[in-house]
Amino acid sequence: MRIPLPPVPLPAALADVAREYADGTRQEAEPRNAATVVLQRAGADGSPEVYLLRRQVTMDFAGGMCVFPGGGVDPRDFDHQVGWAGPTPAEWAARLGTEEDLARALVCAAVRETFEESGVLLAGASADDVVADTTGEDWEADRVALESRELSLTDFLDRRGLVLRTDLLGIWSGWLTPVFEPKRYRTWFFVAQLPEGQITRDVSTESSEVVWLPALAAADQADAGTLAMLPPTYLTCLEIGTLGTVEAVLATATERSVEMFMPEVEPLGDGFTLSLPDALRPLVAQRRG
Helix, strand or coil: CCCCCCCCECCHHHHHHHHHHHCCCCCCCCCEEEEEEEEEEECCCCCEEEEEEEECCCCCCCCCCEECCEEECCHHHHCCCCEEECCCHHHHHHHHCCCHHHHHHHHHHHHHHHHHHHCCCCEECCCCCCCCCCCCHHHHHHHHHHHCCCCCHHHHHHHHCCEEEHHHEEEEEEEECCCCCCCCEEEEEEEEECCCCCCCCCCCCCEEEEEEEEHHHHHHHHHHCCCCCCHHHHHHHHHHHHHCCHHHHHHHHCCCCCCCECCCEEEECCEEEECCCHHHHHHHHHHHC
16 A cells, blocks of 8 residues: 655545535544654664554554554553653653643553553663563563553553653654544654663554564655555654664654644645645655655
């Protein structure tokens, strides 16, 4: 499946539908809050590689697309307080542009979804420690229980005496699904480096395959039509790949805060397209030039 990448001409009928949402003729779906994590490691040449999952084609949202680990915030991500290392929930709230309780739940969702979908756990016994190995049968049993919602992240960490290593996460961007989509998400994109000693595992029931790819190579394959991505995933790979190293990505993340961006219809020649964040327009223009 080939997904047109920015800037994408919109069918005239879709542009008309978008206008009906804009003027109130149609009522848009309420977005669900979600978190996704761009898990990275250094490639052989030092450039960032990213971990991608190809979603099952039967999924009702982004079926067949390559995505980063992530998903919707679960009510239990708001559970009781757990051990917390790194920026406080209040500090995260300021950077994520949310209330403190939602910021805390988003960080929990980011850590939980990463563990559920890759087997990588951003937690440790203390603020100076990170779990070294999550491949044992007991870890897998806990991962399955988390994925099935039989176990909450907070209870899982409490039972194992672990603290969330929120300092291992950085914030990257925020994307809100356009109003004309029937299923919508308000998604905060985080970045993280694969912890030393841990390995990713193809364990998610929502994916048909997983792959590590250099970020720019992933964008190249999307351009060539051999890798299906939604525009936010493509743009994230493109932007991260241009920074050159994982360290540069993480350093950039420390300077960011989220202003949620929703693509809107805008003119493109004689037709219409979906808008891009202003900061990414030069990067896309250079790519297309």
